[in-house]
Amino acid sequence: MSSGEPSPAMDRSAGSKPCTTRASAQAVAPDRSTRSFPLRRLVRKCVWMLLVLWGITIISFVVIHLAPGSPTDMETTLNPLAGEAARRRLEELYGLNRPLYVQYLDWLWRLVHLDFGISMSADARPVMDKILERLPLTVGMNVASLVLTLLIAIPVGVFSAVRRNSLADRVLTVLVYIGFAMPSFWLALILMMLFGIELGWLPMSGITSLGFESLSLWGKVCDVTSHLAMPVAVYTLGSLAGMSRYMRACMLEVLEQDYMLTARAKGLPMSTVLWRHGLRNALLPLITLLGLSVPGLIGGSVIIESIFALPGLGQLFYAAVMARDYTLIMGNLVLGAVLTLLGNVLADVCYGLADPRIRSGARQTQG
Amino acid sequence: MTLFRFRRLLGRNLMLILGLVLVLGMSLAALLAPVLAPFDPNEQHLHDILLAPCATYPLGTDRLGRDVLSRLLYGGQVSLWVGFVAVGISISIGAILGLVSGYFRGIVDEIIMRGVDVMLCFPSFFLILAVVAFLEPSLTNIMIVIGFTSWMGIARLVRAETLSLRERDFVSAARLSGVSTARVLLRHILPNAMAPVTITAILGVGGAILTESGLSFLGLGVQPPQASWGNMLMDGKAYIEDAPWLSLFPGLAILVTVLGYNLLGESLRDLLDPRLRR
Numbered sequence: 001m002s003s004g005e006p007s008p009a010m011d012r013s014a015g016s017k018p019c020t021t022r023a024s025a026q027a028v029a030p031d032r033s034t035r036s037f038p039l040r041r042l043v044r045k046c047v048w049m050l051l052v053l054w055g056i057t058i059i060s061f062v063v064i065h066l067a068p069g070s071p072t073d074m075e076t077t078l079n080p081l082a083g084e085a086a087r088r089r090l091e092e093l094y095g096l097n098r099p100l101y102v103q104y105l106d107w108l109w110r111l112v113h114l115d116f117g118i119s120m121s122a123d124a125r126p127v128m129d130k131i132l133e134r135l136p137l138t139v140g141m142n143v144a145s146l147v148l149t150l151l152i153a154i155p156v157g158v159f160s161a162v163r164r165n166s167l168a169d170r171v172l173t174v175l176v177y178i179g180f181a182m183p184s185f186w187l188a189l190i191l192m193m194l195f196g197i198e199l200g201w202l203p204m205s206g207i208t209s210l211g212f213e214s215l216s217l218w219g220k221v222c223d224v225t226s227h228l229a230m231p232v233a234v235y236t237l238g239s240l241a242g243m244s245r246y247m248r249a250c251m252l253e254v255l256e257q258d259y260m261l262t263a264r265a266k267g268l269p270m271s272t273v274l275w276r277h278g279l280r281n282a283l284l285p286l287i288t289l290l291g292l293s294v295p296g297l298i299g300g301s302v303i304i305e306s307i308f309a310l311p312g313l314g315q316l317f318y319a320a321v322m323a324r325d326y327t328l329i330m331g332n333l334v335l336g337a338v339l340t341l342l343g344n345v346l347a348d349v350c351y352g353l354a355d356p357r358i359r360s361g362a363r364q365t366q367g
Numbered sequence: 368m369t370l371f372r373f374r375r376l377l378g379r380n381l382m383l384i385l386g387l388v389l390v391l392g393m394s395l396a397a398l399l400a401p402v403l404a405p406f407d408p409n410e411q412h413l414h415d416i417l418l419a420p421c422a423t424y425p426l427g428t429d430r431l432g433r434d435v436l437s438r439l440l441y442g443g444q445v446s447l448w449v450g451f452v453a454v455g456i457s458i459s460i461g462a463i464l465g466l467v468s469g470y471f472r473g474i475v476d477e478i479i480m481r482g483v484d485v486m487l488c489f490p491s492f493f494l495i496l497a498v499v500a501f502l503e504p505s506l507t508n509i510m511i512v513i514g515f516t517s518w519m520g521i522a523r524l525v526r527a528e529t530l531s532l533r534e535r536d537f538v539s540a541a542r543l544s545g546v547s548t549a550r551v552l553l554r555h556i557l558p559n560a561m562a563p564v565t566i567t568a569i570l571g572v573g574g575a576i577l578t579e580s581g582l583s584f585l586g587l588g589v590q591p592p593q594a595s596w597g598n599m600l601m602d603g604k605a606y607i608e609d610a611p612w613l614s615l616f617p618g619l620a621i622l623v624t625v626l627g628y629n630l631l632g633e634s635l636r637d638l639l640d641p642r643l644r645r
Contacts, residue, residue, distance in 0.1 A: 051481075052484060052485050052488050053488075055481075055482075055485040056485060056488060056489060059485070059489075060494065063494070063497075063498060064497060064501070067497075067498065067501030067502060068501060068502065068503075069501055177626060177629060177630060177633075178622070178626065180625070180626075180629055181573065181577075181621075181622050181623075181624075181625035181626035181629055182622055183577055183580055183581065183584075183618060183621050183622070183625075184581075185580075185581065185584050185600065186600065186614070186617075186618030186621065186622070189600065189603075189604060189607060189614045189618065190614075190615075190618070192607060193607060193611055193614070197607065197608055295488070295489065295490045295491060295492075296492075298490045298492075298493065299490055299491065299492025299493060300492070302492065302493070302496060302585065303581055303584065303585065306585060307604070317493060317496070318496070318585070321496055321497050321500045321501075322500065324501070329497055332493065333490065333493055333494070333497075336490030336493055337488055337489065337490060339490075340488050340489075340490060341488055344488070
């Protein structure tokens with residue numbers, strides 16, 4: 001990660017190295033091995049997730065509030081017209097003059113009621129509103145790129161596993177290594193040079209063109225699509241290397257299993273064996289990887305959105321950090337953590353649904 | 368040894384050799400920057416602004432007429448430094464927590480490992496960004512923050528190794544002969560867990576370099592006029608139309624360096640850990 005880039009890229013390298021399934025087993029959530037009733041598992045998992053979320057809020061809150069600087073700097077210290085009294089009034093307004101633990105408990109109490117508080121910038125809007133208006137773009141781009149990634153990575157991974165050590169597999173391996181080392185922002189710049197400047201096919205920034213309002217519905221769809229094509233491509237290429245490599249490793253492991261030999265031996269055609277018996281089993285570990293790749297995607301959005309000037313969550317967070325808008329930063333961090341944890345739970349549930357060995361684990365021991 | 372296996376062996380070593388060449392080459396170039404660089408990296412040639420690559424300036428000049436090649440070489444020092452110090456910090460934290468966790472087990476283990484889970488669920492780039500911005504962006508702060516947010520993998524790895532090593536006879540022997548716990552951990556267990564740690568560390572260097580360049584690209588990393596590959600790309604972005612070489616070369620340098628560390632790490636893993644050999 002990376003992809004993601006470091007950054008996302010860092011996350012990319014941490015979250016989705018070409019790992020074998022053995023390595024991935026370590027990265028999975030703690031109670032993968034317990035094969036109790038799925039509902040109880042889910043409840044336990046959710047309780048654990050809430051605890052993790054609580055831990056994350058404590059660390060973030062303390063780190064952010066103890067760091068030098070204050071949200072009032074922008075409006076007072078840097079503004080020659082505002083004096084000491086104005087600063088104190090602002091601090092009182094934001095509650096920054098209270099002890100840290102009081103501030104935290106107050107913030108937590110509001111969070112429990114799904115209230116992220118009021119932004120500490122001049123517009124003083126609720127943090128929730130600010131986030132909600134940015135959320136669809138970032139999530140939409142990530143989902144689109146995730147679908148694209150899977151559509152490409154699965155066939156590629158299966159192909160290179162089946163044709164292991166062939167020329168095509170080697171070429172793909174080289175490409176994967178390059179993909180891992182590629183900084184996402186550089187990839188973005190290269191795409192801009194190629195499609196934005198040289199060929200002039202795609203717009204280089206923003207989400208809509210100037211005369212957007214006057215376009216027909218179809219025209220609007222085309223306009224937004226052409227603006228988002230490059231960013232989505234950067235996200236996709238960023239996670240493609242890891243995903244296809246992982247798919248290859250999983251497929252290689254499945255290919256060695258006895259049931260594959262059995263299927264071949266009873267006369268099934270190779271394509272049926274591969275796609276029905278092989279792929280279904282090889283896809284299982286991929287679900288876990290999807291859940292783990294969420295933090296990388298969220299982190300990557302800061303860089304990619306800043307390059308393409310897209311009004312998404314990443315840009316919002318960057319602006320919040322620059323203005324030291326504590327409530328908005330905390331809101332973003334909590335949201336990022338919630339999305340990550342949701343990805344985890346969802347992966348866990350899907351894993352259970354997809355793998356009958358886990359789903360019916362309790363019943364199997366009886367019968 | 369069949370021809371097939373021989374070719375596979377060669378293929379694996381080819382990766383290792385290529386990785387070594389890239390890593391050593393880029394490191395040497397960075398270390399020898401004062402000798403190799405044709406110009407001072409911050410010297411402005413205001414008559415030669417935004418020149419395309421030519422004989423005098425092999426990789427062109429930027430908006431202040433600074434030589435891109437010289438800045439690339441000095442930028443390499445930043446990357447090398449960040450990579451090694453950040454990974455050094457993350458290994459120290461990860462190894463100590465992993466050793467303690469695996470050796471004492473029980474409640475200590477439980478607490479540390481749950482802490483690892485919490486850290487893994489952090490949207491870490493968000494946190495790094497916030498902390499670096501708050502503490503004033505600087506090389507030192509970046510190295511520390513990257514180090515403090517990337518120790519989890521090492522901790523899990525060292526813990527797993529420690530769990531199996533602590534049951535071995537030589538550890539019992541050391542304990543029975545009255546060696547202190549700290550010494551058992553550091554002199555008897557840690558050296559035996561060094562192989563996987565080294566591999567993870569090498570791969571971590573590449574990751575740290577990518578993170579640093581990402582931060583510098585956002586303007587939150589190494590501050591101008593000091594050159595780093597990330598902030599050179601940030602500068603180049605504004606001139607992407609007229610001076611594409613400003614965006615091309617620093618990115619290529621990042622790509623090649625990270626590729627080198629990844630190749631080296633992966634091929635060493637294949638060589639040292641036969642369980643993963645395919």
